[in-house]
Structures are given as C-alpha cells and as structure tokens.
Amino acid sequence: MKLVALFGAIALAAGAAAAHDYQFHSLKIDHPFARATPPGARSGGVFFTVENTGTAPDRLLSVSSPMAGVAELHEMRLDRGVMRMRAVPAMEVKPGDRLELKPGGYHAMLTELKQPLRVGDRFPLFLAFEKAGSVEVSVWVEGMAAGAAPMHQQPKP
Numbered sequence: 001m002k003l004v005a006l007f008g009a010i011a012l013a014a015g016a017a018a019a020h021d022y023q024f025h026s027l028k029i030d031h032p033f034a035r036a037t038p039p040g041a042r043s044g045g046v047f048f049t050v051e052n053t054g055t056a057p058d059r060l061l062s063v064s065s066p067m068a069g070v071a072e073l074h075e076m077r078l079d080r081g082v083m084r085m086r087a088v089p090a091m092e093v094k095p096g097d098r099l100e101l102k103p104g105g106y107h108a109m110l111t112e113l114k115q116p117l118r119v120g121d122r123f124p125l126f127l128a129f130e131k132a133g134s135v136e137v138s139v140w141v142e143g144m145a146a147g148a149a150p151m152h153q154q155p156k157p
C-alpha cells in the first residue's frame with residue numbers, strides 16, 4: 001500500500017517538475033533545495049516546507065540521501081547571542097499547519113558529503129514520516145545565498 005503511494009508520488013512529481021512540489025498522502029512537500037557548498041566542504045543544509053492538509057498530525061522522523069554518509073534533522077537556534085546547531089529527534093507537522101525548514105532554523109543536515117554540491121545539481125533525498133511513510137524527493141542545488149532572510153539580500157537600488 002505504501003509502495004503504491006510512493007510510486008504515485010514520484011509519478012506526480014515527474015509530471016509537475018516545473019513546480020517542484022510533491023503531494024504525498026495529506027502532506028505537500030514544497031521545493032526541496034540545498035545551497036551550493038564551497039570546494040572541500042563536507043557538509044550542507046537542505047531546506048523545504050511540509051504542509052499538512054489532513055486532519056491528523058504527522059512527524060518527520062528522519063532523512064537520508066545517497067549523496068551523504070550521514071543525514072540528520074537539525075535546528076539552528078540563537079542561544080545567548082550565539083547561533084548553535086543541534087540535532088532534533090523529530091519535527092511535528094500539525095494538521096492545517098506548515099513545517100518550514102529554512103536557513104537559520106530547522107534544516108536537514110548532510111555530512112560526509114560524497115562530492116561538493118554545485119549549482120544546478122539535483123540529488124535524491126528520502127524523508128521518513130511517522131504515519132505517511134517514506135517518500136523520495138529531488139533536491140535542487142541553488143546558490144550559496146539561496147533562501148537567505150530578507151535582511152541578508154542586496155538592498156534594492
């Protein structure tokens with residue numbers, strides 16, 4: 001049953017490649033992307049949003065990718081004036097709510113990267129949800145400042 005749903009999600013994703021989002025059971029996963037890594041870097045963050053259009057909560061339990069030896073769920077948090085990163089065991093998506101993984105907050109952390117992430121690359125990422133099960137999405141590698149907070153963008157002339 002889960003396998004059928006998985007193939008359905010992939011077929012749907014292929015048909016909607018331009019929009020780059022995935023409907024998986026009652027979860028909508030939007031635009032998984034990573035920032036390009038500088039030469040020699042062995043780690044990188046992956047970001048996306050999960051919208052829960054169903055009536056029951058679900059939880060993102062883990063991530064994995066053939067691109068990295070280790071993949072973890074992380075949180076970036078301001079702790080007494082210092083940005084710190086820590087692993088989180090799971091991320092909840094409440095019904096009618098959106099879970100946002102973005103630079104400076106929650107993210108999927110890839111370490112022991114097999115190769116640097118270059119702009120334009122795409123690679124698979126597997127997301128394991130407690131109720132919905134596992135789904136594969138395609139991560140698009142963007143520029144090093146992709147998804148930056150507005151305060152970090154160039155001011156308009």
Ligand SMILES: [Cu+2]
Nearest residue numbers: 074075085109
């Ligand atoms: Cu991290």
